[in-house]
Amino acid sequence: MRLQSASYLLPALLPSLASASGFDCAHIKLDNYKYDLSPLKGVHEITHSVTTDDYETNTTYRLNICNILGKNARFGDATCESSRNVCGFVHRAAKDGNGGSTFGFPIVGLDHVGQGSKDPELKRLKDIDPETEGLRVKLEGGSYKGDGNDQKAKKAGAIIEFQCDHERSGLEGLHTLAEDLETKERRRRAEEEAPKGNTSSLQFKSFGLSDDDTYILRLDWRTKYACDNYEDEKGEGASKSWGFFTWLIIIAFLCIAAYLIFGSWLNYNRYGARGWDLLPHGDTIRDVPYIFQDWLRRVINTLQGAGSRGGYSAV
Incomplete structure:
Protein backbone atom coordinates (compact mmCIF):
# COMPACT_ATOMS: atom_id res chain seq x y z
CA MET A 1 0.00 0.00 0.00
CA ASN A 229 21.66 45.49 -13.85
CA TYR A 230 18.07 44.70 -14.85
CA GLU A 231 17.02 43.56 -11.36
CA ASP A 232 18.53 46.70 -9.79
CA GLU A 233 16.93 48.97 -12.40
CA LYS A 234 13.58 47.25 -11.83
CA GLY A 235 13.88 47.91 -8.10
CA GLU A 236 14.87 51.53 -8.72
CA GLY A 237 11.88 51.96 -11.02
CA ALA A 238 9.55 50.79 -8.25
CA SER A 239 11.20 53.12 -5.72
CA LYS A 240 10.93 56.04 -8.15
CA SER A 241 7.24 55.33 -8.62
CA TRP A 242 6.69 55.25 -4.87
CA GLY A 243 8.81 58.40 -4.51
CA PHE A 244 6.54 60.31 -6.89
CA PHE A 245 3.43 59.62 -4.80
CA THR A 246 5.34 60.40 -1.61
CA TRP A 247 6.37 63.79 -2.94
CA LEU A 248 2.81 64.41 -4.15
CA ILE A 249 1.48 63.83 -0.64
CA ILE A 250 4.20 66.01 0.89
CA ILE A 251 3.51 68.87 -1.53
CA ALA A 252 -0.24 68.67 -0.88
CA PHE A 253 0.39 68.73 2.89
CA LEU A 254 2.73 71.72 2.59
CA CYS A 255 0.19 73.62 0.45
CA ILE A 256 -2.60 73.04 3.00
CA ALA A 257 -0.29 73.98 5.88
CA ALA A 258 0.84 77.17 4.09
CA TYR A 259 -2.79 78.11 3.37
CA LEU A 260 -3.82 77.65 7.02
CA ILE A 261 -0.79 79.54 8.38
CA PHE A 262 -1.13 82.42 5.95
CA GLY A 263 -4.90 82.62 6.50
CA SER A 264 -4.49 82.59 10.28
CA TRP A 265 -1.86 85.32 10.12
CA LEU A 266 -4.08 87.40 7.87
CA ASN A 267 -7.13 87.04 10.16
CA TYR A 268 -5.04 87.93 13.22
CA ASN A 269 -3.51 91.07 11.73
CA ARG A 270 -6.57 92.31 9.85
CA TYR A 271 -9.39 91.40 12.23
CA GLY A 272 -7.62 90.62 15.52
CA ALA A 273 -9.17 87.16 15.51
CA ARG A 274 -8.52 84.61 18.26
CA GLY A 275 -9.03 80.85 18.70
CA TRP A 276 -11.12 79.17 15.99
CA ASP A 277 -11.66 82.52 14.31
CA LEU A 278 -7.99 82.57 13.35
CA LEU A 279 -8.44 79.68 10.91
CA PRO A 280 -9.70 80.52 7.42
CA HIS A 281 -13.21 79.15 6.97
CA GLY A 282 -13.23 78.39 10.69
CA ASP A 283 -17.01 78.12 10.79
CA THR A 284 -16.98 75.46 8.12
CA ILE A 285 -14.23 73.50 9.86
CA ARG A 286 -16.18 73.57 13.14
CA ASP A 287 -19.26 72.32 11.33
CA VAL A 288 -17.46 69.35 9.72
CA PRO A 289 -18.48 66.86 12.48
CA TYR A 290 -22.12 67.94 12.22
CA ILE A 291 -22.05 67.83 8.41
CA PHE A 292 -20.66 64.29 8.59
CA GLN A 293 -23.35 63.25 11.08
CA ASP A 294 -26.10 64.63 8.80
CA TRP A 295 -24.62 62.82 5.79
CA LEU A 296 -24.36 59.55 7.72
CA ARG A 297 -27.96 59.88 8.92
CA ARG A 298 -29.18 60.41 5.35
CA VAL A 299 -27.32 57.33 4.17
CA ILE A 300 -28.86 55.21 6.94
CA ASN A 301 -32.35 56.56 6.21
CA THR A 302 -31.89 55.86 2.50
CA LEU A 303 -30.81 52.27 3.16
CA GLN A 304 -33.68 51.69 5.60
CA GLY A 305 -36.17 53.17 3.13
CA ALA A 306 -34.89 50.91 0.33
CA GLY A 307 -35.22 47.86 2.54
CA SER A 308 -38.81 48.50 3.72
CA ARG A 309 -41.77 46.90 1.93
CA GLY A 310 -43.83 49.05 -0.39
CA GLY A 311 -47.64 49.43 -0.30
CA TYR A 312 -50.13 51.24 1.89
CA SER A 313 -49.42 51.73 5.55
CA ALA A 314 -52.10 51.38 8.23
CA VAL A 315 -53.61 54.61 9.54
Whole structure:
Protein backbone atom coordinates (compact mmCIF):
# COMPACT_ATOMS: atom_id res chain seq x y z
CA MET A 1 0.00 0.00 0.00
CA ARG A 2 2.88 2.33 0.77
CA LEU A 3 4.48 1.59 -2.58
CA GLN A 4 1.24 2.40 -4.35
CA SER A 5 0.94 5.72 -2.51
CA ALA A 6 4.54 6.60 -3.41
CA SER A 7 3.83 5.98 -7.09
CA TYR A 8 0.99 8.50 -6.97
CA LEU A 9 3.19 11.09 -5.29
CA LEU A 10 6.12 10.77 -7.69
CA PRO A 11 4.68 12.93 -10.54
CA ALA A 12 3.93 15.70 -8.06
CA LEU A 13 7.47 15.56 -6.68
CA LEU A 14 9.26 15.68 -10.03
CA PRO A 15 9.16 19.51 -10.41
CA SER A 16 10.63 19.87 -6.93
CA LEU A 17 13.34 17.35 -7.73
CA ALA A 18 14.17 19.21 -10.93
CA SER A 19 14.57 22.53 -9.14
CA ALA A 20 16.59 20.88 -6.40
CA SER A 21 19.16 19.54 -8.85
CA GLY A 22 21.15 22.77 -8.81
CA PHE A 23 19.51 25.31 -11.14
CA ASP A 24 16.83 27.75 -10.03
CA CYS A 25 15.91 30.04 -12.93
CA ALA A 26 14.33 32.66 -10.66
CA HIS A 27 17.26 33.12 -8.26
CA ILE A 28 20.57 33.26 -10.09
CA LYS A 29 23.48 34.96 -8.33
CA LEU A 30 26.81 35.34 -10.06
CA ASP A 31 29.66 37.77 -9.28
CA ASN A 32 27.37 39.97 -7.14
CA TYR A 33 24.82 40.16 -9.96
CA LYS A 34 21.28 38.82 -9.71
CA TYR A 35 19.26 37.38 -12.59
CA ASP A 36 15.64 36.25 -12.74
CA LEU A 37 14.82 34.23 -15.86
CA SER A 38 11.43 33.02 -14.59
CA PRO A 39 9.52 35.28 -17.06
CA LEU A 40 10.87 32.93 -19.77
CA LYS A 41 9.20 29.90 -18.20
CA GLY A 42 7.01 27.60 -20.25
CA VAL A 43 7.66 24.87 -22.82
CA HIS A 44 9.19 26.47 -25.91
CA GLU A 45 9.92 24.78 -29.22
CA ILE A 46 12.46 25.43 -31.94
CA THR A 47 13.07 23.36 -35.10
CA HIS A 48 16.22 22.90 -37.18
CA SER A 49 16.15 21.26 -40.62
CA VAL A 50 18.96 19.60 -42.57
CA THR A 51 18.63 18.33 -46.14
CA THR A 52 21.02 15.87 -47.76
CA ASP A 53 20.94 14.03 -51.07
CA ASP A 54 18.93 11.16 -49.60
CA TYR A 55 17.18 12.45 -46.48
CA GLU A 56 15.41 15.42 -45.02
CA THR A 57 15.89 15.64 -41.25
CA ASN A 58 13.83 17.88 -38.99
CA THR A 59 14.94 18.08 -35.38
CA THR A 60 12.57 19.76 -32.94
CA TYR A 61 13.98 20.86 -29.60
CA ARG A 62 11.63 21.44 -26.68
CA LEU A 63 12.87 23.20 -23.58
CA ASN A 64 11.61 24.49 -20.28
CA ILE A 65 14.43 26.15 -18.35
CA CYS A 66 12.36 26.56 -15.18
CA ASN A 67 10.58 23.22 -14.93
CA ILE A 68 10.23 19.76 -16.47
CA LEU A 69 8.62 19.11 -19.84
CA GLY A 70 5.95 16.84 -18.38
CA LYS A 71 3.35 15.81 -20.94
CA ASN A 72 5.19 17.80 -23.63
CA ALA A 73 7.99 15.23 -23.61
CA ARG A 74 6.15 13.47 -26.44
CA PHE A 75 6.30 14.44 -30.10
CA GLY A 76 4.11 12.28 -32.29
CA ASP A 77 5.39 8.72 -31.91
CA ALA A 78 8.68 9.92 -30.37
CA THR A 79 9.02 10.13 -26.61
CA CYS A 80 11.44 11.53 -24.09
CA GLU A 81 11.33 11.23 -20.31
CA SER A 82 8.82 13.68 -18.79
CA SER A 83 11.29 14.61 -16.05
CA ARG A 84 13.63 16.29 -18.55
CA ASN A 85 14.04 20.04 -19.14
CA VAL A 86 15.32 19.84 -22.72
CA CYS A 87 14.62 17.11 -25.27
CA GLY A 88 15.25 16.63 -28.97
CA PHE A 89 12.92 14.89 -31.40
CA VAL A 90 14.32 13.75 -34.73
CA HIS A 91 12.18 12.97 -37.76
CA ARG A 92 14.17 11.69 -40.71
CA ALA A 93 12.39 10.98 -44.01
CA ALA A 94 13.83 9.59 -47.23
CA LYS A 95 13.37 11.83 -50.25
CA ASP A 96 12.20 8.94 -52.37
CA GLY A 97 9.45 8.22 -49.84
CA ASN A 98 10.89 4.86 -48.81
CA GLY A 99 11.79 4.58 -45.18
CA GLY A 100 12.35 7.00 -42.37
CA SER A 101 12.66 7.17 -38.61
CA THR A 102 11.43 9.15 -35.64
CA PHE A 103 12.97 9.15 -32.18
CA GLY A 104 13.46 11.35 -29.13
CA PHE A 105 16.44 11.81 -26.85
CA PRO A 106 17.06 13.68 -23.56
CA ILE A 107 19.46 16.61 -23.47
CA VAL A 108 19.02 18.19 -20.02
CA GLY A 109 17.41 16.99 -16.82
CA LEU A 110 16.99 14.17 -14.35
CA ASP A 111 16.13 10.61 -15.27
CA HIS A 112 12.68 9.11 -14.77
CA VAL A 113 13.20 8.43 -11.05
CA GLY A 114 14.72 11.82 -10.31
CA GLN A 115 18.34 10.66 -10.17
CA GLY A 116 21.34 12.50 -11.58
CA SER A 117 22.17 16.16 -11.88
CA LYS A 118 21.99 18.91 -14.45
CA ASP A 119 25.51 20.01 -13.44
CA PRO A 120 24.83 23.73 -13.99
CA GLU A 121 27.73 25.93 -15.05
CA LEU A 122 27.06 29.68 -15.00
CA LYS A 123 29.25 32.38 -16.44
CA ARG A 124 28.78 36.05 -17.33
CA LEU A 125 29.28 36.70 -21.04
CA LYS A 126 31.50 39.69 -20.25
CA ASP A 127 34.01 37.25 -18.79
CA ILE A 128 34.17 35.64 -22.24
CA ASP A 129 33.77 38.76 -24.38
CA PRO A 130 33.96 42.20 -22.71
CA GLU A 131 31.71 43.63 -25.43
CA THR A 132 28.85 41.20 -24.76
CA GLU A 133 26.52 41.41 -21.77
CA GLY A 134 24.47 38.49 -20.56
CA LEU A 135 24.57 35.07 -18.97
CA ARG A 136 25.90 31.73 -20.21
CA VAL A 137 24.15 28.67 -18.79
CA LYS A 138 25.42 25.14 -19.37
CA LEU A 139 23.19 22.25 -18.29
CA GLU A 140 23.65 18.52 -18.75
CA GLY A 141 22.01 15.25 -17.81
CA GLY A 142 21.05 13.81 -21.21
CA SER A 143 22.45 11.31 -23.68
CA TYR A 144 22.56 10.84 -27.47
CA LYS A 145 23.67 7.94 -29.67
CA GLY A 146 24.42 9.92 -32.77
CA ASP A 147 23.28 8.99 -36.26
CA GLY A 148 23.91 5.29 -35.87
CA ASN A 149 21.70 3.24 -33.55
CA ASP A 150 24.55 0.81 -32.95
CA GLN A 151 26.72 3.55 -31.49
CA LYS A 152 27.28 3.87 -27.78
CA ALA A 153 25.30 6.68 -26.16
CA LYS A 154 27.32 9.72 -25.13
CA LYS A 155 26.53 12.45 -22.67
CA ALA A 156 24.43 15.37 -23.90
CA GLY A 157 23.80 18.86 -22.63
CA ALA A 158 22.88 22.39 -23.65
CA ILE A 159 24.63 25.74 -23.61
CA ILE A 160 22.22 28.67 -23.70
CA GLU A 161 23.63 32.17 -24.03
CA PHE A 162 21.11 34.63 -22.64
CA GLN A 163 22.20 37.84 -24.34
CA CYS A 164 21.22 41.22 -22.92
CA ASP A 165 18.74 43.08 -25.14
CA HIS A 166 16.87 45.92 -23.43
CA GLU A 167 14.26 45.98 -26.21
CA ARG A 168 13.22 42.31 -25.94
CA SER A 169 11.34 40.36 -23.31
CA GLY A 170 12.64 37.12 -24.83
CA LEU A 171 9.18 35.86 -25.82
CA GLU A 172 9.10 37.46 -29.27
CA GLY A 173 8.49 34.96 -32.06
CA LEU A 174 8.59 31.91 -29.79
CA HIS A 175 6.44 28.85 -30.36
CA THR A 176 5.26 28.01 -26.85
CA LEU A 177 3.29 24.88 -26.02
CA ALA A 178 2.48 25.38 -22.36
CA GLU A 179 2.19 28.74 -20.65
CA ASP A 180 0.10 30.29 -17.89
CA LEU A 181 -2.09 33.39 -18.21
CA GLU A 182 0.70 35.66 -16.98
CA THR A 183 3.08 34.40 -19.67
CA LYS A 184 0.39 34.76 -22.34
CA GLU A 185 -0.16 38.38 -21.33
CA ARG A 186 3.59 39.10 -21.44
CA ARG A 187 3.75 37.49 -24.88
CA ARG A 188 0.85 39.58 -26.13
CA ARG A 189 2.51 42.80 -24.98
CA ALA A 190 5.85 41.71 -26.44
CA GLU A 191 4.30 40.98 -29.84
CA GLU A 192 2.48 44.32 -29.84
CA GLU A 193 5.64 46.25 -29.03
CA ALA A 194 7.93 44.28 -31.35
CA PRO A 195 8.56 45.82 -34.81
CA LYS A 196 7.10 44.06 -37.81
CA GLY A 197 9.31 41.36 -39.30
CA ASN A 198 11.08 40.87 -35.99
CA THR A 199 12.97 37.60 -35.67
CA SER A 200 12.53 35.13 -32.84
CA SER A 201 14.38 35.95 -29.63
CA LEU A 202 15.41 32.28 -29.36
CA GLN A 203 17.84 31.14 -32.05
CA PHE A 204 19.38 27.73 -32.82
CA LYS A 205 23.17 27.73 -33.25
CA SER A 206 24.31 24.12 -33.43
CA PHE A 207 24.12 20.58 -32.08
CA GLY A 208 27.13 18.34 -32.17
CA LEU A 209 30.12 16.85 -30.38
CA SER A 210 32.22 19.20 -28.27
CA ASP A 211 35.86 18.84 -27.27
CA ASP A 212 34.94 16.82 -24.17
CA ASP A 213 33.11 14.23 -26.30
CA THR A 214 29.69 15.49 -25.22
CA TYR A 215 26.84 16.33 -27.57
CA ILE A 216 26.00 19.98 -26.95
CA LEU A 217 22.93 21.92 -28.08
CA ARG A 218 23.81 25.61 -28.44
CA LEU A 219 21.12 28.29 -28.35
CA ASP A 220 21.10 32.09 -28.27
CA TRP A 221 18.32 33.79 -26.32
CA ARG A 222 18.05 37.58 -26.44
CA THR A 223 16.20 39.05 -23.47
CA LYS A 224 16.28 42.02 -21.10
CA TYR A 225 16.24 39.63 -18.15
CA ALA A 226 19.87 38.73 -18.92
CA CYS A 227 21.09 42.30 -18.48
CA ASP A 228 23.48 42.63 -15.55
CA ASN A 229 21.66 45.49 -13.85
CA TYR A 230 18.07 44.70 -14.85
CA GLU A 231 17.02 43.56 -11.36
CA ASP A 232 18.53 46.70 -9.79
CA GLU A 233 16.93 48.97 -12.40
CA LYS A 234 13.58 47.25 -11.83
CA GLY A 235 13.88 47.91 -8.10
CA GLU A 236 14.87 51.53 -8.72
CA GLY A 237 11.88 51.96 -11.02
CA ALA A 238 9.55 50.79 -8.25
CA SER A 239 11.20 53.12 -5.72
CA LYS A 240 10.93 56.04 -8.15
CA SER A 241 7.24 55.33 -8.62
CA TRP A 242 6.69 55.25 -4.87
CA GLY A 243 8.81 58.40 -4.51
CA PHE A 244 6.54 60.31 -6.89
CA PHE A 245 3.43 59.62 -4.80
CA THR A 246 5.34 60.40 -1.61
CA TRP A 247 6.37 63.79 -2.94
CA LEU A 248 2.81 64.41 -4.15
CA ILE A 249 1.48 63.83 -0.64
CA ILE A 250 4.20 66.01 0.89
CA ILE A 251 3.51 68.87 -1.53
CA ALA A 252 -0.24 68.67 -0.88
CA PHE A 253 0.39 68.73 2.89
CA LEU A 254 2.73 71.72 2.59
CA CYS A 255 0.19 73.62 0.45
CA ILE A 256 -2.60 73.04 3.00
CA ALA A 257 -0.29 73.98 5.88
CA ALA A 258 0.84 77.17 4.09
CA TYR A 259 -2.79 78.11 3.37
CA LEU A 260 -3.82 77.65 7.02
CA ILE A 261 -0.79 79.54 8.38
CA PHE A 262 -1.13 82.42 5.95
CA GLY A 263 -4.90 82.62 6.50
CA SER A 264 -4.49 82.59 10.28
CA TRP A 265 -1.86 85.32 10.12
CA LEU A 266 -4.08 87.40 7.87
CA ASN A 267 -7.13 87.04 10.16
CA TYR A 268 -5.04 87.93 13.22
CA ASN A 269 -3.51 91.07 11.73
CA ARG A 270 -6.57 92.31 9.85
CA TYR A 271 -9.39 91.40 12.23
CA GLY A 272 -7.62 90.62 15.52
CA ALA A 273 -9.17 87.16 15.51
CA ARG A 274 -8.52 84.61 18.26
CA GLY A 275 -9.03 80.85 18.70
CA TRP A 276 -11.12 79.17 15.99
CA ASP A 277 -11.66 82.52 14.31
CA LEU A 278 -7.99 82.57 13.35
CA LEU A 279 -8.44 79.68 10.91
CA PRO A 280 -9.70 80.52 7.42
CA HIS A 281 -13.21 79.15 6.97
CA GLY A 282 -13.23 78.39 10.69
CA ASP A 283 -17.01 78.12 10.79
CA THR A 284 -16.98 75.46 8.12
CA ILE A 285 -14.23 73.50 9.86
CA ARG A 286 -16.18 73.57 13.14
CA ASP A 287 -19.26 72.32 11.33
CA VAL A 288 -17.46 69.35 9.72
CA PRO A 289 -18.48 66.86 12.48
CA TYR A 290 -22.12 67.94 12.22
CA ILE A 291 -22.05 67.83 8.41
CA PHE A 292 -20.66 64.29 8.59
CA GLN A 293 -23.35 63.25 11.08
CA ASP A 294 -26.10 64.63 8.80
CA TRP A 295 -24.62 62.82 5.79
CA LEU A 296 -24.36 59.55 7.72
CA ARG A 297 -27.96 59.88 8.92
CA ARG A 298 -29.18 60.41 5.35
CA VAL A 299 -27.32 57.33 4.17
CA ILE A 300 -28.86 55.21 6.94
CA ASN A 301 -32.35 56.56 6.21
CA THR A 302 -31.89 55.86 2.50
CA LEU A 303 -30.81 52.27 3.16
CA GLN A 304 -33.68 51.69 5.60
CA GLY A 305 -36.17 53.17 3.13
CA ALA A 306 -34.89 50.91 0.33
CA GLY A 307 -35.22 47.86 2.54
CA SER A 308 -38.81 48.50 3.72
CA ARG A 309 -41.77 46.90 1.93
CA GLY A 310 -43.83 49.05 -0.39
CA GLY A 311 -47.64 49.43 -0.30
CA TYR A 312 -50.13 51.24 1.89
CA SER A 313 -49.42 51.73 5.55
CA ALA A 314 -52.10 51.38 8.23
CA VAL A 315 -53.61 54.61 9.54
